[in-house]
Structure formats: structure tokens, C-alpha cells
Amino acid sequence: MVSEFSGTVDNRRHDELLQITLSQNKPKSDCSSNTSTLSGSVFPCKFDKSWHRDVIKYLFKEGFVPKDIHVDLLATLGVGAPGLSTMQTWAAQCRRKDSLGDDPMSAYPGTATSVENIDCVHLMVMDTTRLTKIQIANSISTYCEKVENIVHNELGMMKVFARSMSHVLTPDQSALG
Numbered sequence: 001m002v003s004e005f006s007g008t009v010d011n012r013r014h015d016e017l018l019q020i021t022l023s024q025n026k027p028k029s030d031c032s033s034n035t036s037t038l039s040g041s042v043f044p045c046k047f048d049k050s051w052h053r054d055v056i057k058y059l060f061k062e063g064f065v066p067k068d069i070h071v072d073l074l075a076t077l078g079v080g081a082p083g084l085s086t087m088q089t090w091a092a093q094c095r096r097k098d099s100l101g102d103d104p105m106s107a108y109p110g111t112a113t114s115v116e117n118i119d120c121v122h123l124m125v126m127d128t129t130r131l132t133k134i135q136i137a138n139s140i141s142t143y144c145e146k147v148e149n150i151v152h153n154e155l156g157m158m159k160v161f162a163r164s165m166s167h168v169l170t171p172d173q174s175a176l177g
Helices: 014-024 049-061 066-080 084-096 115-127 133-140 144-154 171-176
Strands: 036-038 041-043 157-160 163-166
Touching: 049 066, 049 084, 066 084, 115 133, 115 144, 133 144, 144 157
Parallel strands: none
Antiparallel strands: 036 041, 157 163
16 A cells, blocks of 8 residues: 655745644653743744754755754744754754764763772772872872772772771761861
8 A cells, every 4th residue: 555655755845844843743852741832833842952953954954054944943943943053063063974963972981990990099098098089090090080989989988187988987986087
């Protein structure tokens, strides 16, 4: 059975196509119970950044310049439309690459630590308790934030005056400090 929409694109104006897209697509972001009226239509919530990027990419690929896309989205979405400089940035990204998604983050998150680093930091802190985070970080060639993560989260220690001590202090010990 052949559908009436057989893959051919009819020659609608881009603003009519945008209105149809706005009325049929649901945004990816969480919708609150608030509704806002934008250019005569009632939308359940604001559209997220990726939705805006997709619309801008589509209109840019259709041959529209960023200023025209901005004027059209401003007329359609009102205050919810991205700014002209954002449109120009995203259009420039369309020229350079195919995907408009955010670039991937580092594969090694800041909270991930190796067992070797944990052992080195533990030995250094137990050997010399008056070391600073910077001294430890320089000796194992890592960042101060990572050393802080190891000392506090992995080893369960905190800085008491000038010494690193275990978090579990008795009431008598904590009264002394």
C-alpha cells in the first residue's frame, strides 16, 4: 500500500513548514504545567537547544541565511527564539560539520582515579602529613582537584589544621582539635 506521503517534498514555504513542525513535534525538554502563547499558538513549554539547532540546520541546508532564519524564528517563537549571534554560530557549524550536537566530553572523568595514584597519595600523606595539595599533585603529575578527590573521597581523610586525618574521629579527639 502506498502512502499519500510517498517521500516527495511539496513546495511549501519554509515558514509554513516550520509552523507545521512546531505544532506536531514535541520538545525533548521537561514540560511544566505552564503554557505560553507564542505567535497565536499555544505551546506546552520552551523548546530545548537541540530542537533549535535542528530547525536552524534544516533551514540553513534549504539555503536561508542566518539573519532570515532569525527573523522567521523570532516571528514564530517570540522571546523563546535564540539570538542572532547564536544563529550565526550554529550556521557556521553547519558549514563545517554535519552534526550540531555538543562535542563529546573527555573520556576520563575527573572523579576517575587509578589505584596507583591512590596508593601514592596515601603513602605520601601518611609519611609527611604537612604536604600541600599542590606538592602532591606535582609529585604524581596530576591536577590539584584530583588529589583533593583522592584524599577526601577515596581515602576518607580531611585536613585538620595542618595534618590530614581520618574522618572518623572520636568525640574526645574532635574536642582537642
